[in-house]
Amino acid sequence: MGCPDPSRAVEAVRRFNRFYARHTGALHERLHKSNFSLTEVRILHELAQGRATTAADLSRNLGLDTGYLSRLINNFQKLGLVVRRKNESDGRAHLLRITPEAKAQVDALDLHVSVETASLLKRLTPAEIDHLCMAMADVERLLSPTYSEGETRLRVPRGGDFGWMIERHVHLYSGEKSKLFSEAHAAKSVSRFLADMQANTPRIACWVAEHANTTRVGAAILAAESKTQARIELLFVEPGARRRGLGEQLVAACTNFAHGARYEQVICRLAEPQEDLCALFLRTGFTPVQEGPTGIVWQRELQQVLVD
Numbered sequence: 245m246g247c248p249d250p251s252r253a254v255e256a257v258r259r260f261n262r263f264y265a266r267h268t269g270a271l272h273e274r275l276h277k278s279n280f281s282l283t284e285v286r287i288l289h290e291l292a293q294g295r296a297t298t299a300a301d302l303s304r305n306l307g308l309d310t311g312y313l314s315r316l317i318n319n320f321q322k323l324g325l326v327v328r329r330k331n332e333s334d335g336r337a338h339l340l341r342i343t344p345e346a347k348a349q350v351d352a353l354d355l356h357v358s359v360e361t362a363s364l365l366k367r368l369t370p371a372e373i374d375h376l377c378m379a380m381a382d383v384e385r386l387l388s389p390t391y392s393e394g395e396t397r398l399r400v401p402r403g404g405d406f407g408w409m410i411e412r413h414v415h416l417y418s419g420e421k422s423k424l425f426s427e428a429h430a431a432k433s434v435s436r437f438l439a440d441m442q443a444n445t446p447r448i449a450c451w452v453a454e455h456a457n458t459t460r461v462g463a464a465i466l467a468a469e470s471k472t473q474a475r476i477e478l479l480f481v482e483p484g485a486r487r488r489g490l491g492e493q494l495v496a497a498c499t500n501f502a503h504g505a506r507y508e509q510v511i512c513r514l515a516e517p518q519e520d521l522c523a524l525f526l527r528t529g530f531t532p533v534q535e536g537p538t539g540i541v542w543q544r545e546l547q548q549v550l551v552d
Contacts, residue, residue: 283308285353287316291326291342292350298337320346374404381459386484396461396490398451398497405452406434409463413478417518429515433477437465447474447505451497453481453490461485464494466501469511474502476512479521491524499528503546512542 280288286306290296296305299317303310317340320326325346331337342350365373413430414423440448445468453462462481469475476498481491502510512530514521517540522532530542 280349280353284316284320285350287313288320288325288342288346288350289354291340292347297339297341298331299340300337302340377458378404378408378460384459396453396455396485396488396493397457398453398493401450401452401463405460405463406438408460409452409465409478410434412463412482413480416480416483430478433465433467437467437477440467447507449498449501451494453485453494455485462490462494464498466498466510472508474498474505474507474510476510479512486520491520492528495524495528499544499546508546510544510546514540514542 283306287302287308290302290305296302299310299313302308303313317326317328321328325343327341327343328338329341331339365376368376410427410430414426417426437448437450447468449466451464452460455461462485464479465477467475467477476495479491479494479498481494499510510530512521512525513535522540522542525532525542525544528544530544533541533543535541
């Protein structure tokens with residue numbers, strides 16, 4: 245998979261920022277006709293929602309310079325928007341509390357923003373709104389260095405998930421083959437699975453890994469290779485969600501399901517060496533078996549419990 249031109253990527257991000265700023269009104273000196281700047285609204289909103297009680301909390305949550313933040317808080321005090329008092333448990337710090345008058349202004353602003361946002365979304369269909377929400381979650385995921393908040397869970401697939409799985413598989417694992425070849429392979433796997441699912445074929449399963457109930461970060465399909473072998477297909481984890489055990493969770497879901505469905509082996513066929521997947525299979529008890537001149541099959545024996 246080729247690396248995009250860095251200069252084009254930078255310009256694409258800057259273009260998106262300009263587009264987003266125009267739509268949110270963040271280019272205006274004052275936000276939505278209020279008396280507050282965007283930064284001031286963010287500070288008051290953190291205090292109003294109880295997510296911060298000290299200047300240190302605000303600096304950490306919002307990534308603000310402490311000197312700049314101190315000047316804003318002093319101004320809030322002069323305007324009667326914020327009350328500062330000593331922290332009895334820590335004499336070096338002060339506790340901050342938003343006044344009822346300021347909270348009323350923040351609540352009114354929240355309502356105004358919600359009404360404007362709802363109006364913006366009215367021209368979109370439900371499917372387009374779902375697409376927009378997924379796209380925004382993807383932007384947040386890709387530009388976030390880590391997943392510091394929220395849990396990741398495995399769920400059954402929903403409408404739109406399979407198309408997304410094809411697209412992500414092509415993007416992440418095209419390798420030396422053309423993207424069209426990879427897309428055809430992924431589409432064939434999905435088509436076969438969906439046909440089996442519609443026919444109520446037993447002993448097949450699919451999982452989508454989702455972070456914080458909004459962002460899809462991985463997936464895996466388990467299909468039947470034969471009566472005794474189950475086959476893992478389209479297994480992947482997004483780069484930003486790796487090194488957190490999610491790959492192991494997906495493989496464990498596949499192997500546990502296969503064990504319960506009384507398969508004797510689980511395999512995964514790789515047409516090309518893929519370092520991350522090979523390392524994952526080694527960690528989860530699979531062994532490589534050569535298949536043809538370049539193909540590799542990762543195979544794991546399932547321990548069956550015999551009952552007299």
